[in-house]
Amino acid sequence: MTRRSNRRSSQSSALPDKPEPTGFRRLVRRLIGWGVVLGLLGAGSLAGAVAWQVNKLPGFDSIKTIQSEQMIVVRARDGTQLVTIGRSYGKWLGHDQIPQVMKDAMLSTEDKRFYNHIGIDPIGLARSFKVRFDEGRFTQGGSTITQQLARTVFLNNSKTFGRKLQEAVIALALEWKFSKEQVLELYLNKVYFGGGAYGIDAASQKFFGHSATTLNLPESAIIAGLVKAPSHYAPTADAEAARGRGSVVLGLMVGNAKVDAGRAAKVEFEKIAFAKESGQNSVRYFTDWALPQLNLLLGETDEPIEVWTTLDPRLQNAATAAIQNNVPGGTQGALVSMDRDGAVLALVGGTDYVTSNYNRAVNAVRQPGSAWKLFVYLAALQAGYTPNAEVIDEPVTIQGWSPRNSGGGFAGKIDVRTAFAYSKNTVAAQLGQEVGFSAVAGIARSFGISTPISTVPSMVLGTNEVRLIDLTRSFAVISAKGMAVEPYGIVKVVTTDGKVLYNRARKPGPLLIPAHVAAGMTDMLQSAVNIGTGKAAQIGRPVAGKTGTTTANKDGWFLGFSSGVTTGVWMGRDDDRPVPGLQGGTAPARAFASYMKVAVAGRPIEKFETDLTLPAWQLESDDEPLMSGAPDEYQYVDEQGNLVAPERPQEDFPSPDAPGNKGGLVPVPPPPAANEDFLNEATGKDKASNAGSPG
Helix, strand or coil, rough: HHHHHHHHHHHHHHHCCCCCCCCCHHHHHHHHHHHHHHHHHHHHHHHHHHHHHHCCCCCCCHHHCCCCCEEEECCCCCCCCCECCCCEECCCCCCHCCCCHHHHHHHHHHCCCHHHHHHCHHHHHHHHHHHHHHCCCCCCCCHHHHHHHHHHHCCCCCCHHHHHHHHHHHHHHHHHCCCHHHHHHHHHHHCEEEEEEEHHHHHHHHHCCCCCCCHHHHHHHHHHHHHCHHHHCCCCCHHHHHHHHHHHHHHHHHHCCCCCCHHHHHCCCHHHCCCCCCCCCCCHHHHHHHHHHHHCCCCCCCCCCCEEEEECHHHHHHHHHHHHHCCCCCEEEEEEECCCCCEEEEEEECCCCCCCCCCCCCCEEEEHHHHHHHHHHHHHHHCCCCCCCEEEECCEEEEEEECCCCHHHHHHEEEEHHHHHHCHHHHHHHHHHHHHHHHHHHHHHHHCCCCCCCCCCCHHHHHCEECCCHHHHHHHHHCCCCCEEEEEEEEEEEEECEEEEECCCCEEEEEEECCCHHHHHHHHHHHHHHHCCCCHHHCCCCCEEEEEEHHHHHHHEEEEEEECCCEEEECCCCCCCCCCCCCCCCHHHHHHHHHHHCCCCCCCCCCCEEEEECHHHHHHHCCCCCCCCCCCCCCEEECCCCCEECCCCCCCCCCHHHHCCCCCCCCCCCCCCCHHHHHHHHCCCCCCCCCCCCC
16 A cells, blocks of 8 residues: 555656646636627627517517508509509518418528528528628628518618618517518518519519419519519519529529429520500599599598599590690690599690699699680570570670681671580670679689689680689589589598598589579580581580680680580690690590590480570560569569569658658668779779680
């Protein structure tokens, strides 16, 4: 025992002493120690940040509805999509509704290790940095699908370190809170594919014209390839680039064993047909007019909505063609067409929206010329005239103003119908003076003219400026047999999930004129087309309408109706310069006929009700009392139901100073119906101006 002990002791003493660690080694050990500590603290902080973010994240259904701007899908009266304002998101598709080939294409292209990472992919990041080191710049992104979702929904595209850190934290939180299937569903319904389309359904509808639920292999490859550079690869930007990118994606799918090489070899991208862009040119004139009304109908809302309108795409195309094919060179044209209840069927504000988005159908104010005579003759019919009444076409001067007819001649004794059909200016002036220029102005205002109206004598020839949509509305009142008509373009508004926000109530407007006045006006408007200045507007079925031409042929108008459709056409130059040969009965009437042949093609032929049933006060002779009794007791009720009594002789009141009058009252004459200033204003005295216009 002693010998073994001594041996161990001697061996122990023979071992060299362990050297003391150098300063460098001590530093390294400390750094490693601090690194571990800091790493643990960092991991704890990251875990805390992710946990905080998880609690902050909205629920799955809430994320589905998050949008950075409101989407408005505008639909035609038949439900077809006219245009999308803002981002287009399409229909939301659940994970099980998305074709597997679409999921495979997206994962192969954007994140092949999607099911193996926790929201960020260290391998992908390492690869990205290696490429950065090799090539001197980042050419590959290291972002996972989850990171892209975080950026799309909650962040922006800034490339700062702070934003990237936020993106990573949100991605980890998304993966913590939701399943892989939910993350992929959110991503495929949210990511941008170009052309304004967000989500695979919007992309499929826009680029292929069908729902994303029926996407095939080549279509899926093309859509998946758009995410990298939507503005470059989108078929609307470069169809060949889209096909080429789709071929690259197909190769990635083969490399990831999502498609076998034999099947991929059979794909022919050059045969893929892309959906044609829907015509949005002239439709934008309509949407520019209709959509601002949403502020009044809905109030404040940021929900994605679908707006169902009155526009008929077939008629809109016909209206656009009618203007473009008939407008004189160097001029503009506009057209408004509405149904019998005021529903706007077509609206064209110019020859080309792209080159000029100024809406001449609703914003431009121009002189209507003889089309204004609608209101003059309505006032005359109200006052007791009939279409068969006798008038004299002869020179006339009113307050120093002497109108002339187109051509300079005078027809002498004619009836009211003929005077209107051939647009006799002298007769219109006489009628306006007789019924009162203020009465003409009152009817125009009640019929929907919203622009200022002057009552100088020349107003009977259309010197007041009007809007095309207002004047068309006025003619629609006659088509509606005197019932008020209000133009409208929006029928209902619903959210994309079907909740109704607005539904237009159907209610008839008030009666503006008696039935016999509407019938008489229709009679004269029909004559203007059959035998008068509007012959070019004939379409093979009853048409009623009126031409309008202003001085020096600056404006040409035709407005009329048939089978319940009322249409107004205007043509002229924006700079108000003369257009040689432009008259209401030429290009505007031809455009009207071209459009109306399409507009009424599917409607039954309607004959106009032009038989006048005159009120009793126009049927009774002047010397036949309506009631028996003494003359001073004679009374009758007018058409409006007002009790009318004859004038009684004024009694002779004695003066206060007369003998026998004790405190008697002094008779005071009744006040005048209107003072002299008002009468001068109403008749345009001292404000007359010469004006003449052909029909």
